[in-house]
Amino acid sequence: MTPPVEPTPDPPPRGAFVAEGVTVRFGGLVALDDVGLRVEPGEVHGVIGPNGAGKTTFFNVCCGFVRPDSGTLTWEGTQVEGLRAHDLAGLGIARTLQGVGLFAGMSALENVMTGAAVRSRSGFASAAFGLPRGRRDEQALRERAMQALADLGAAHLAPRYPGMLPYPDQKKVALARALVAEPRLLLLDEPAAGLSEGEMDELGDLVRRLTERMSVLLVEHHMDLVMRVCDTITVLDFGQVIAHGAPAEVRDDPKVVAAYLGAEVTGGSEIDTTSLDGGSAVTATKEV
Ligand SMILES: Nc1ncnc2c1ncn2[C@@H]1O[C@H](COP(=O)(O)OP(=O)(O)O)[C@@H](O)[C@H]1O
Numbered sequence: 001m002t003p004p005v006e007p008t009p010d011p012p013p014r015g016a017f018v019a020e021g022v023t024v025r026f027g028g029l030v031a032l033d034d035v036g037l038r039v040e041p042g043e044v045h046g047v048i049g050p051n052g053a054g055k056t057t058f059f060n061v062c063c064g065f066v067r068p069d070s071g072t073l074t075w076e077g078t079q080v081e082g083l084r085a086h087d088l089a090g091l092g093i094a095r096t097l098q099g100v101g102l103f104a105g106m107s108a109l110e111n112v113m114t115g116a117a118v119r120s121r122s123g124f125a126s127a128a129f130g131l132p133r134g135r136r137d138e139q140a141l142r143e144r145a146m147q148a149l150a151d152l153g154a155a156h157l158a159p160r161y162p163g164m165l166p167y168p169d170q171k172k173v174a175l176a177r178a179l180v181a182e183p184r185l186l187l188l189d190e191p192a193a194g195l196s197e198g199e200m201d202e203l204g205d206l207v208r209r210l211t212e213r214m215s216v217l218l219v220e221h222h223m224d225l226v227m228r229v230c231d232t233i234t235v236l237d238f239g240q241v242i243a244h245g246a247p248a249e250v251r252d253d254p255k256v257v258a259a260y261l262g263a264e265v266t267g268g269s270e271i272d273t274t275s276l277d278g279g280s281a282v283t284a285t286k287e288v
């Protein structure tokens with residue numbers, strides 16, 4: 001008699017990412033005012049809002065660039081506000097930046113390899129920074145980085161240097177670098193900026209596929225993408241949460257229509273300051 005096949009154990013339960021009461025002031029300007037949200041395991045949670053709403057500031061709080069004046073961030077039960085990117089990476093949180101931020105002097109593959117460095121400092125870091133502990137470590141790292149590129153349909157970019165690549169390809173390399181660390185939470189800051197419609201669709205499909213392995217917090221200006229890929233959306237306006245819920249609920253919320261869609265209709269969001277991060281610098285003159 002054949003013994004019963006052991007069921008494959010379920011993956012360990014993943015925790016939520018919870019922001020509570022997050023407040024950030026820049027001088028007299030309240031960029032975030034008591035912001036809270038909850039990213040459930042395996043969901044894509046969007047943060048949207050018009051220019052100056054506080055999206056980038058919130059993203060920067062989540063990845064440790066900005067320390068909130070008050071409030072907490074909890075990830076899988078651990079308080080993480082104020083932790084640096086490296087420590088967050090060790091806890092399974094990865095991010096991509098709007099400005100891409102690749103190393104110009106390294107090939108795409110080497111750039112992706114640096115993303116794995118955060119996982120195991122003794123092994124991967126030494127390999128990535130040119131101190132191979134052993135050829136096999138280095139080889140394993142290379143293979144994982146190659147796989148991460150291949151998963152994004154970008155294996156052919158491996159030997160290329162970032163400066164030579166078109167922007168959408170640079171973004172793929174940056175995303176592969178974040179994914180090679182096998183995060184359980186991925187923070188994406190305006191990933192659709194600079195992408196064509198077709199590339200955005202591709203990105204949307206990709207983000208949906210990621211949810212099998214991780215939760216995603218997506219700060220994004222493009223309504224189409226957000227509506228299509230997010231399970232839940234939090235809408236910010238002037239630093240406050242004005243709406244929260246499923247895409248359809250949020251889209252029909254009069255407050256959102258007034259604050260966000262209204263601005264888009266009248267403002268031509270993609271070309272004016274709404275989608276530019278430099279907007280921070282410009283609007284900072286509002287500060288008192
Ligand atoms: N470093 C900063 N110094 C001063 N004010 C800032 C800074 N960063 C952002 N702000 C201000 O905080 C508010 C929120 O900005 P931001 O988070 O960039 O909004 P969004 O990304 O939604 O456009 C804006 O009024 C902006 O001018």
Ligand SMILES: [Mg+2]
Pocket residue numbers: 055056057276277
């Ligand atoms: Mg922004």
